[in-house]
Amino acid sequence: MKIRICIIAAVFALVAVGSGQALAASPTLDSIKSRGALKCGITTALAGFAFADKRGVWRGFDVDFCRALAAALGVKVKFIPTNAKERFPALQSGEVDVLFRNTTWTLSRDTRLGFDFAGVNYYDGQGFMVRKDSGIKSAKDLDGATVCVNAGTTTELNLGDYFRSNGMKYKAVVYETGTEVRQAYEAGRCDVHTTDASGLAAQRSAMKVPGDHIILPEIISKEPLGPAVRHGDNEWGDIVRWVLNAIIIAEEKGLTQGNVSRMAISTKDPEVQRLLGKTGSVGDDLGLDPDWALKAIRKIGNYGEVFERNIGKKTPLALARGLNQLWSKGGILYAPPVR
Amino acid sequence: MTELTQEQGKVQLISWRNPAVRSVVYQIVSVVLVGFAAYTIFQNTVANLTKRGIASGFSFLNIESGFAISEVMPVPMLEPGFVSFISSIFLGLIAAFVLHKWVTRKGKTVGGDYRLVLLTIFFIFVVPAITYLLTNHIFVTETYSEASSYGLGLVTGVFNTIKMSILGCILATIIGFFVGIARLSSNWLVAKLAETYVEIIRNIPVLLQIFFWYFAVIRTLPMVRESINFFDVFIINNRGIYLPDPTPLPGFHPFLIALFVACVGVYFRLRHVKAVQDLTGRQLPVLFPSIAILIVFPGLVWMGLGAPVELSYPKLTGFNFTGGLNPSPEYAAMLMGLSIYHGSQIAEIVRSGIQAVSTGQKEAARALGLRGGFVMRLVVIPQAMRVIIPPLTSQYLGVTKNSSLGVAIGFPELVSVGGTILNQSGQAIEIIGITMAVYLAASLMISVFMNWYNEKMKLVER
Numbered sequence: 030m031k032i033r034i035c036i037i038a039a040v041f042a043l044v045a046v047g048s049g050q051a052l053a054a055s056p057t058l059d060s061i062k063s064r065g066a067l068k069c070g071i072t073t074a075l076a077g078f079a080f081a082d083k084r085g086v087w088r089g090f091d092v093d094f095c096r097a098l099a100a101a102l103g104v105k106v107k108f109i110p111t112n113a114k115e116r117f118p119a120l121q122s123g124e125v126d127v128l129f130r131n132t133t134w135t136l137s138r139d140t141r142l143g144f145d146f147a148g149v150n151y152y153d154g155q156g157f158m159v160r161k162d163s164g165i166k167s168a169k170d171l172d173g174a175t176v177c178v179n180a181g182t183t184t185e186l187n188l189g190d191y192f193r194s195n196g197m198k199y200k201a202v203v204y205e206t207g208t209e210v211r212q213a214y215e216a217g218r219c220d221v222h223t224t225d226a227s228g229l230a231a232q233r234s235a236m237k238v239p240g241d242h243i244i245l246p247e248i249i250s251k252e253p254l255g256p257a258v259r260h261g262d263n264e265w266g267d268i269v270r271w272v273l274n275a276i277i278i279a280e281e282k283g284l285t286q287g288n289v290s291r292m293a294i295s296t297k298d299p300e301v302q303r304l305l306g307k308t309g310s311v312g313d314d315l316g317l318d319p320d321w322a323l324k325a326i327r328k329i330g331n332y333g334e335v336f337e338r339n340i341g342k343k344t345p346l347a348l349a350r351g352l353n354q355l356w357s358k359g360g361i362l363y364a365p366p367v368r
Numbered sequence: 369m370t371e372l373t374q375e376q377g378k379v380q381l382i383s384w385r386n387p388a389v390r391s392v393v394y395q396i397v398s399v400v401l402v403g404f405a406a407y408t409i410f411q412n413t414v415a416n417l418t419k420r421g422i423a424s425g426f427s428f429l430n431i432e433s434g435f436a437i438s439e440v441m442p443v444p445m446l447e448p449g450f451v452s453f454i455s456s457i458f459l460g461l462i463a464a465f466v467l468h469k470w471v472t473r474k475g476k477t478v479g480g481d482y483r484l485v486l487l488t489i490f491f492i493f494v495v496p497a498i499t500y501l502l503t504n505h506i507f508v509t510e511t512y513s514e515a516s517s518y519g520l521g522l523v524t525g526v527f528n529t530i531k532m533s534i535l536g537c538i539l540a541t542i543i544g545f546f547v548g549i550a551r552l553s554s555n556w557l558v559a560k561l562a563e564t565y566v567e568i569i570r571n572i573p574v575l576l577q578i579f580f581w582y583f584a585v586i587r588t589l590p591m592v593r594e595s596i597n598f599f600d601v602f603i604i605n606n607r608g609i610y611l612p613d614p615t616p617l618p619g620f621h622p623f624l625i626a627l628f629v630a631c632v633g634v635y636f637r638l639r640h641v642k643a644v645q646d647l648t649g650r651q652l653p654v655l656f657p658s659i660a661i662l663i664v665f666p667g668l669v670w671m672g673l674g675a676p677v678e679l680s681y682p683k684l685t686g687f688n689f690t691g692g693l694n695p696s697p698e699y700a701a702m703l704m705g706l707s708i709y710h711g712s713q714i715a716e717i718v719r720s721g722i723q724a725v726s727t728g729q730k731e732a733a734r735a736l737g738l739r740g741g742f743v744m745r746l747v748v749i750p751q752a753m754r755v756i757i758p759p760l761t762s763q764y765l766g767v768t769k770n771s772s773l774g775v776a777i778g779f780p781e782l783v784s785v786g787g788t789i790l791n792q793s794g795q796a797i798e799i800i801g802i803t804m805a806v807y808l809a810a811s812l813m814i815s816v817f818m819n820w821y822n823e824k825m826k827l828v829e830r
Binding site: 113114117118121137138140141142143172173174175180181182185186188189190193199200201202203204205209213216217218220261 | 419422423428434435436437438514515587591592606607685686687688690697698775776778780784787788790791792793794796
């Protein structure tokens with residue numbers, strides 16, 4: 030029900046919202062400031078990425094980036110949970126200002142849906158999970174399997190492409206939320222659970238006996254997950270892009286949640302000085318306070334800290350950095366320079 | 369007096385004090401306002417879509433979808449021959465109608481002469497059948513796959529909705545009539561059981577009931593490897609029910625024709641029985657000879673053709689049972705949820721309909737010497753139908769619209785498939801528009817049919 034209401038509301042919002050926004054620097058930024066809160070679209074529940082803890086506080090990798098963005102803007106943050114189907118109408122209609130919702134950057138989403146992707150905060154790829162006792166060792170053995178998948182995702186499409194290109198048959202059972210997919214798979218409705226590899230690890234950690242399930246070695250797609258904003262408000266897109274970059278640069282430069290305040294005063298590195306607003310005018314250029322990056326980093330720390338805290342080795346997800354390691358350490362995380 | 373009024377009327381013809389003028393003005397103003405509102409909404413939508421760089425229009429329906437739908441069926445794609453087939457149906461109907469009018473004008477009825485009946489059957493059934501055989505390309509079927517278009521995906525969703533609604537309506541009606549009559553039973557236990565069923569089921573939201581069937585009943589069935597297996601013919605597990613699937617072989621069409629001929633035969637036999645009863649008062653046996661005609665003749669043809677149907681049995685291959693007929697758990701849960709819920713509503717409609725027939729009618733029927741079953745069948749039910757049909761229509765509309773709850777448990781009906789397409793293509797307004805149009809069309813069709821039926825059943829005052 031909620032889904033339908035949300036989509037219909039989104040449609041009506043598209044229909045009814047007046048088109049009379051002034052040509053200010055960034056209409057989105059203006060409305061966030063006047064509202065005093067950033068509306069950040071996140072997933073309904075995905076362990077490690079966005080979930081409500083026991084006290085009802087949102088936690089997770091994507092949630093942290095929302096917090097950093099809100100801190101850089103100097104506003105509060107309001108989390109709007111959306112399922113895979115609701116997320117795009119929610120962004121299109123202005124229900125959320127930005128989507129940090131493990132959303133894959135694709136050409137059609139960039140064009141047909143009218144979005145811009147402000148970068149990549151997690152390089153992922155689609156994988157398969159099966160029961161250990163099924164004896165399956167490779168995705169090539171999955172001919173004839175029943176596969177549980179989330180509706181309205183790139184995974185749903187890659188699944189079709191993969192089985193088609195390998196001449197295999199399958200039966201897809203499609204649910205609205207990741208949690209429904211997990212429960213159906215756990216109950217034996219499907220032989221295979223498929224989503225992004227990070228999502229599989231997250232879902233497995235939420236199962237009754239995580240050890241009963243294995244993730245197959247094949248990664249069948251590229252899934253660059255990143256924040257999406259509406260196309261057309263480039264100034265807002267720039268802000269989201271550079272808050273994300275600032276978090277990555279913080280790791281390159283050794284800035285941490287603990288030392289960033291000290292470094293802001295003591296650093297001799299000209300780029301760090303520019304980033305943290307000691308010299309230059311990058312904050313001003315973005316339409317933000319000079320200490321925007323300082324506030325963001327102080328809030329959540331650098332990329333490595335965010336990763337380890339939410340999804341890293343010491344968490345139930347136990348994901349390795351892999352592609353999400355800095356370019357200088359063998360990964361592909363590479364933020365453009367602050368200059 | 370009259371002259372005076374007319375005089376006044378002339379004077380005030382276009383005056384504000386003339387109610388007719390006022391009413392016209394008000395109506396024009398309302399139309400202009402509504403039109404302006406619609407225009408503004410349209411303009412605003414277009415402007416917003418353009419501003420946000422969202423593509424619009426219906427061209428996306430031809431794009432390859434790329435995703436799978438769990439329940440697909442062959443969708444007929446019309447070929448040119450379809451036009452002549454449809455025309456032949458209409459021509460046949462028109463011919464039968466003209467014949468009926470012509471005969472009625474002569475003061476007779478079609479039913480009164482067996483040759484006229486045969487002619488009518490010829491017009492309505494045989495003419496289209498011959499056209500069908502002559503134009504062998506009426507439609508080709510296409511089954512949805514990842515390589516199909518969004519458009520075919522939507523149509524598949526519509527077909528799943530129809531599949532759900534039709535069977536749901538039939539089952540709900542059967543349940544409703546049985547329970548409704550049982551509620552009035554003189555047997556205390558039967559009446560109380562029916563009442564309990566009705567009072568519990570109709571007061572629980574249908575979505576919860578669907579969840580109950582799906583999560584609490586079907587999900588807890590055994591896994592594939594531990595399936596409940598009846599001689600490899602009938603298999604149950606948490607991925608659904610598996611039954612043997614009858615596949616027609618080449619001789620199947622002659623068998624259907626034989627069945628049709630047998631039906632015509634039974635019709636003539638019933639005419640004969642009635643004629644004999646009207647003439648002599650003697651009642652010939654009806655039930656057994658009819659069954660005999662229906663079974664023996666087609667049965668002989670069946671055997672003569674060497675049983676032109678092949679049963680394919682479900683087999684465990686790899687992950688799943690394959691082959692056979694396999695209603696999915698989602699479909700089964702939806703069907704149970706909808707038919708049991710709406711069955712309880714229909715039961716109340718049936719009960720109220722029966723109770724609306726005054727007891728005098730029953731007493732009169734008994735006084736005429738009719739036995740219990742006949743009282744119900746010949747006197748009470750026909751009169752109760754007049755009360756039952758209008759609310760029954762809204763129950764059928766309810767079944768159709770509630771089939772959209774399938775989205776909650778992953779049954780790929782129109783709303784579910786439409787939602788996926790909406791998400792993959794981003795065409796929110798178009799998809800919502802199409803979905804609303806389909807439900808509107810389906811509801812209107814049900815209404816038209818039920819109104820026609822109501823008209824037919826309504827009390828004819830003589």
